[in-house]
Amino acid sequence: MSSLALDLAQALIRCPSVTPEEGGALALLAQVLGEAGFAVERPVFSEPGTPDIANLYARIGTGAPCLVFAGHTDVVPPGDAGAWRHDPFGGTVADGMLYGRGAADMKGGVACMLAATLEHLRAYGLERGSIAFLITGDEEGPAVNGTVKLLDWAKARGERFDHCLLGEPTNPQALGDMIKIGRRGSLSGTLTVHGRQGHVAYPHRAENPIPGLIRLVAALTADPIDGGTEHFDASNLEFTTIDVGNPATNVIPAEARAVFNIRFNDIWTAQTLGDEIRARLQTAAGNAVRYTLALQPSNAPAFLTRPDAFVDLVSDAIEAETGRRPALSTTGGTSDARFIKDACPVIEFGLVGETMHQVDECVAVADIARLTAIYRRVLDAYFSASA
Numbered sequence: 001m002s003s004l005a006l007d008l009a010q011a012l013i014r015c016p017s018v019t020p021e022e023g024g025a026l027a028l029l030a031q032v033l034g035e036a037g038f039a040v041e042r043p044v045f046s047e048p049g050t051p052d053i054a055n056l057y058a059r060i061g062t063g064a065p066c067l068v069f070a071g072h073t074d075v076v077p078p079g080d081a082g083a084w085r086h087d088p089f090g091g092t093v094a095d096g097m098l099y100g101r102g103a104a105d106m107k108g109g110v111a112c113m114l115a116a117t118l119e120h121l122r123a124y125g126l127e128r129g130s131i132a133f134l135i136t137g138d139e140e141g142p143a144v145n146g147t148v149k150l151l152d153w154a155k156a157r158g159e160r161f162d163h164c165l166l167g168e169p170t171n172p173q174a175l176g177d178m179i180k181i182g183r184r185g186s187l188s189g190t191l192t193v194h195g196r197q198g199h200v201a202y203p204h205r206a207e208n209p210i211p212g213l214i215r216l217v218a219a220l221t222a223d224p225i226d227g228g229t230e231h232f233d234a235s236n237l238e239f240t241t242i243d244v245g246n247p248a249t250n251v252i253p254a255e256a257r258a259v260f261n262i263r264f265n266d267i268w269t270a271q272t273l274g275d276e277i278r279a280r281l282q283t284a285a286g287n288a289v290r291y292t293l294a295l296q297p298s299n300a301p302a303f304l305t306r307p308d309a310f311v312d313l314v315s316d317a318i319e320a321e322t323g324r325r326p327a328l329s330t331t332g333g334t335s336d337a338r339f340i341k342d343a344c345p346v347i348e349f350g351l352v353g354e355t356m357h358q359v360d361e362c363v364a365v366a367d368i369a370r371l372t373a374i375y376r377r378v379l380d381a382y383f384s385a386s387a
Contacts, residue, residue, distance in 0.1 A: 005115035005372040006098065006365060008032070010091030012107040013100035018077050019141035020051035025073035025107070029114065029135060033058040036118055038133070043153055045145035053138040053145035057154060060121070061130030065162035067382050068132045069113040069375075070147070070340055072139035075102040076357050083359045097362040105356035108363050109167030109371065110135065112351075116375035120383075129383055132161065139336050143299070147336040151343050163310050164346040165378065168335050169353030175367045176322030180348035181311060182231060182304035182330040183337055184263040187270050189277065189295040191216060197254040206252040210244065212289035213256040217242070219284030220277065225264070231304055232265030232330050235273075265330075270298040300334045303341045311347060313385065317377035318349065321370050349374075 008028075017023030030040045038058040046052045059066075078088035078101045086092035086099040093099075098108065117131055134154070138146025171177040193213040198206025220237055228234040239260045246253040264273050274295050285291055305311070307328060319325050326349070340346040351371055355361045 004118065005112045005368050006093070008111035008114055009098060009103065009108045009368060010093070012073060012111055013091035013098075013102055014089055015073070016089050017073050017075055017102075017137065019074040019138065020053055021074075022054040022137055026054055026056045026135065026137060029056055029073070029110070029133070030058070032114060032118075033133060036060070036121060043150065045149040045153075047144050050142050050144045053136070053141070055137060055146060055150045056133065056135040057150060059130055059132040059159070061126045061128075063129055064160070065382070066130040066132055066160065067379070068134050068161045068164040068344065069117065070134040070164050070166045070336065070346070071106050071110045071113065071168070072136045072146070072336065073102070073107060073110060074137040074140050075105070075107070076140050079359060085360055088361075093365060096365050098365055098368065099360060099362045101361055103355075103361050103363045104169045104351050104353050105361070106167050106169055106350055108368055109169065109350035112368060112371040112375055113165075113167055115372045116379060119372075119376055120379040124380070124383070126383075131379070132159070134164070134340070136336065143336070148299070148339040151339055155343070161344040163382075164340050164344050165314065165375070166335065166337050166340065166346055166348040167350040168337075168348045169350045169356055170329075170348050171350070171352045173352065173354060174322075174324070175352055175370055176318050176324030176326055178329045179311065179314060179318070179326045180330065180332065180335075180337070181307065181328045182266070183300075183302065183332065183334055184232065184235070184265055184330060185268065185270065185298065185302035186261065186263055186300040186334055187273055187295065187298045188259070188261045189293060191258045191260070191281070192292050192294070193256050194290040194292070195252065195254055195256070198252045200250050200252055203252065208252045209254070209256040212285070212291065213242070213258055215289060216281055216284055216291060217258055219280055220260070225262070225276070226267050229265050229267060231328070232302070235262060235264040235268065237262045264302055266302045266304055269301060300338050303338060304330065305341065305345045305347055308345070310345060313381050314347060314349060314378055317374050317381060320377060321374045
């Protein structure tokens with residue numbers, strides 16, 4: 001196996017592309033893809049109140065089917081660089097591991113995609129169909145000027161895709177553990193109970209909001225939201241903070257707030273789930289608790305790519321290289337797959353994500369070689385099957 005994927009991963013890690021900075025990572029991809037014959041474009045998108053974001057779209061071939069590799073080159077900050085064993089932007093290899101911010105999430109995966117594609121093209125060329133790369137610099141940030149706009153831009157140009165493989169680090173412990181065939185949705189809200197401030201010695205002149213908040217919090221957590229579905233776990237509501245903001249011990253506060261997040265399955269949309277939360281609160285509050293509920297706009301719906309021939313093709317490639325048949329999962333947080341699913345069926349498979357976002361983020365060098373081989377098998381089989 002060529003060291004191309006490792007070389008590319010190291011070069012990408014050495015680009016300090018902390019969101020929203022491009023850091024040279026997209027420029028590197030553009031150069032390599034351009035030299036391989038891809039038509040490369042780097043649109044920059046803007047939105048008031050958010051940073052401008054550079055993105056990359058590259059395609060070779062014009063016909064169908066079109067297989068898209070998607071991912072991101074932006075990374076989260078390294079934190080205290082002094083706490084790392086190796087420079088977080090050094091791309092150091094030590095004891096069989098590649099260290100650096102983005103090694104797992106997900107510059108390593110992007111490097112494997114690119115190396116596998118170059119190897120496939122060298123071996124077979126592209127007699128029919130197309131291969132595309134959809135790479136953003138805004139996955140770890142607001143996700144406003146990245147993939148969602150890049151897809152709109154591509155659609156307006158007449159670009160059409162048949163399947164997408166997103167290289168997020170889906171494996172919990174070992175390469176081959178898991179393919180993500182969907183993601184749960186995410187909905188956040190703030191519940192505020194209104195009272196009347198007053199002296200604790202004169203409670204009849206005040207209205208304490210805290211007992212009301214406890215009552216409503218209990219109502220939202222007493223019963224499960226649902227029991228889950230065939231491919232999804234039960235939806236879960238978690239309160240992330242409860243705040244009164246009252247430093248005084250002799251003052252009844254005027255308000256009390258609780259913030260929550262719900263990760264929901266495909267039973268719900270953000271709208272129907274919001275309606276369910278409102279109904280539960282109204283029943284619990286009756287005429288005794290004065291409250292307001294503010295739900296944040298959600299761009300993270302639940303979605304599912306149902307198992308089909310493409311899922312089987314990727315699973316076969318993984319099993320052939322690792323000896324493991326991957327579980328088909330919808331667990332975890334959100335990803336840019338929530339945008340891509342409107343353009344074509346999308347599944348996610350990448351490196352082991354155990355150290356992503358941590359100090360000393362790293363992946364096994366051997367896994368980089370194996371993932372490259374998996375992606376290469378996917379390409380070979382995909383275009384063989386479509387011949």
